[in-house]
Amino acid sequence: MxxxxxxxxxxxxxxxxxxxxxxxxxxxxxxxxxxxxxxxxxxxxxxxxxEVQGELTVSLPDVDRRGADEARKVIAETEGVREARVLTKAEIDALLEPNFGSRGLPDSLPLPQLVAVKADPAVADMGPTIARRLTEAGFANAVDEHADWxxxxxxxxxxxxxxxxxxxxxxxxxxxxxxxxxxxxxxxxxxxxxxxxxxxxxxxxxxxxxxxxxxxxxxxxxxxxxxxxxxxxxxxxxxxxxxxxxxxxxxxxxxxxxxxxxxxxxxxxxxxxxxxxxxxxxxxxxxxxxx
Incomplete structure (x- = not known):
C-alpha cells in the first residue's frame, strides 16, 4: 500500500x-x-x-650629465637616503611616452636631468632637506615627494x-x-x-x-x-x-x-x-x- x-x-x-x-x-x-x-x-x-613611500624625484634644470652626477653625490650623502641614481635618456623617454609617443621629444629641446631617490620612510621632511642641500651646493632643483600623491x-x-x-x-x-x-x-x-x-x-x-x-x-x-x-x-x-x-x-x-x-x-x-x-x-x- x-x-x-x-x-x-x-x-x-x-x-x-x-x-x-x-x-x-x-x-x-x-x-x-x-x-x-x-x-x-x-x-x-x-x-x-x-611602494611609493620614501620615493622622490629630483629635477635638475640647466645641468648636464656630469652636473647631475655631482648632484647625485650630494643627495646620496644626505642622512636617510638609501639610493640615488640619475635616470638615463631612455628612461626619461619611457616616462614621456604616454604623452608624447614613442619618438619622445626632439633632441634640441632641453630636458632637466632627473634623479630617482629612495629614502627611509621613517625619516621626516626628506624632500625639503634634499632641496636645501642641493640649493646650498649651488644646484637649482625641484623635488617631488611621491608620498604627497x-x-x-x-x-x-x-x-x-x-x-x-x-x-x-x-x-x-x-x-x-x-x-x-x-x-x-x-x-x-x-x-x-x-x-x-x-x-x-x-x-x-x-x-x-x-x-x-x-x-x-x-x-x-x-x-x-x-x-x-x-x-x-x-x-x-x-x-x-x-x-x-x-x-x-x-x-x-x-x-x-x-x-x-x-x-x-x-x-x-x-x-x-x-x-x-x-x-x-x-x-x-x-x-x-x-x-
Missing part, C-alpha cells in the same frame, strides 16, 4: 514570485560586485601607496570605501523592503488558508514559519544567481585588464583571491537570512493586525 504524497499548505510555485526572484538576484549581483570592486581597488591602491590617494580611498559600504547597505535595505512587501502581498493572497489554519489551532509562529522557509529558499536561490553573475562580471573585468597589458597601467591590478570567494559564498547566505527575517517580521505583524 503506497502512502499518499503530503500536500504543502502553500503552493509550491507562484508565478508572482518570479519578479521578486529577479529583483533580489539583481540586488545581490550589484551588492557583491560593489564589494568586490571596492576591495580590489582598495587593495591595489594600498599596495601602490606602500600617496596621501591624496588614501583620502580618496577612504571616501570610496565609505561610498561602497553605503551602497551595499542601501541595496540590502532595498532587498529587505521588497521582500517584506512581497511577503505581505502573499499573505493577503492566501488569507483563506491563514484563516483555516487559525481555526485549526495553528499559532502565528507556525504560519510565519511557512513563509519563512519559502522566502529563505527564494533568497538563497536568487543570491546564488546574483553571486555567480558578479563572479562572471569580475572575471570579465580581470580578463579585459590583463588583455590590454601595459596600456592598462592606470587601472588597479584586479584579481580573485580567497577573500573574494568568501564574499561570493556568503552573499547567498546573507540574502537567505535577510529574506527569512523580513518574511517572519512581516507575517507576525500582519497576523496580529488581522486578529
Amino acid at each position: 503506497s502512502m499518499a504524497k503530503e500536500t504543502p499548505l502553500l503552493p509550491v510555485e507562484d508565478v508572482r514570485e518570479a519578479a521578486l526572484f529577479f529583483v533580489v538576484g539583481a540586488l545581490c549581483f550589484l551588492a557583491a560586485l560593489a564589494t568586490l570592486s571596492a576591495k580590489s581597488t582598495y587593495g591595489a591602491a594600498k599596495s601602490w601607496t606602500a 600617496a596621501g591624496d590617494v588614501r583620502r580618496v580611498l577612504g571616501v570610496a570605501r565609505l561610498t561602497a559600504l553605503i551602497a551595499v547597505a542601501l541595496l540590502a535595505s532595498t532587498a529587505v523592503a521588497v521582500i517584506a512587501f512581497a511577503t505581505h502581498a502573499a499573505l493577503l493572497a492566501r488569507r483563506d488558508i491563514v484563516d483555516v489554519l487559525h481555526l485549526a489551532g495553528a499559532r502565528d509562529r507556525f504560519i510565519a514559519g511557512l513563509f519563512e522557509r519559502r522566502f529563505w529558499v527564494l533568497g538563497l536561490r536568487a543570491g546564488t544567481v546574483g553571486a555567480l553573475l558578479a563572479l562572471g562580471a569580475a572575471a570579465l573585468m580581470i580578463f579585459t585588464v590583463q588583455a590590454h597589458g601595459s596600456r592598462a597601467g592606470l587601472l588597479p591590478e584586479l584579481s580573485l583571491d580567497f577573500l573574494d570567494l568568501i564574499i561570493l559564498v556568503v552573499t547567498p547566505v546573507i540574502a537567505g537570512f535577510a529574506s527569512r527575517f523580513a518574511a517572519r517580521i512581516t507575517v507576525i505583524r500582519a497576523l496580529k493586525g488581522m486578529m
Whole structure:
C-alpha cells in the first residue's frame, strides 16, 4: 500500500514570485560586485601607496650629465637616503611616452636631468632637506615627494570605501523592503488558508514559519544567481585588464583571491537570512493586525 504524497499548505510555485526572484538576484549581483570592486581597488591602491613611500624625484634644470652626477653625490650623502641614481635618456623617454609617443621629444629641446631617490620612510621632511642641500651646493632643483600623491590617494580611498559600504547597505535595505512587501502581498493572497489554519489551532509562529522557509529558499536561490553573475562580471573585468597589458597601467591590478570567494559564498547566505527575517517580521505583524 503506497502512502499518499503530503500536500504543502502553500503552493509550491507562484508565478508572482518570479519578479521578486529577479529583483533580489539583481540586488545581490550589484551588492557583491560593489564589494568586490571596492576591495580590489582598495587593495591595489594600498599596495601602490606602500611602494611609493620614501620615493622622490629630483629635477635638475640647466645641468648636464656630469652636473647631475655631482648632484647625485650630494643627495646620496644626505642622512636617510638609501639610493640615488640619475635616470638615463631612455628612461626619461619611457616616462614621456604616454604623452608624447614613442619618438619622445626632439633632441634640441632641453630636458632637466632627473634623479630617482629612495629614502627611509621613517625619516621626516626628506624632500625639503634634499632641496636645501642641493640649493646650498649651488644646484637649482625641484623635488617631488611621491608620498604627497600617496596621501591624496588614501583620502580618496577612504571616501570610496565609505561610498561602497553605503551602497551595499542601501541595496540590502532595498532587498529587505521588497521582500517584506512581497511577503505581505502573499499573505493577503492566501488569507483563506491563514484563516483555516487559525481555526485549526495553528499559532502565528507556525504560519510565519511557512513563509519563512519559502522566502529563505527564494533568497538563497536568487543570491546564488546574483553571486555567480558578479563572479562572471569580475572575471570579465580581470580578463579585459590583463588583455590590454601595459596600456592598462592606470587601472588597479584586479584579481580573485580567497577573500573574494568568501564574499561570493556568503552573499547567498546573507540574502537567505535577510529574506527569512523580513518574511517572519512581516507575517507576525500582519497576523496580529488581522486578529
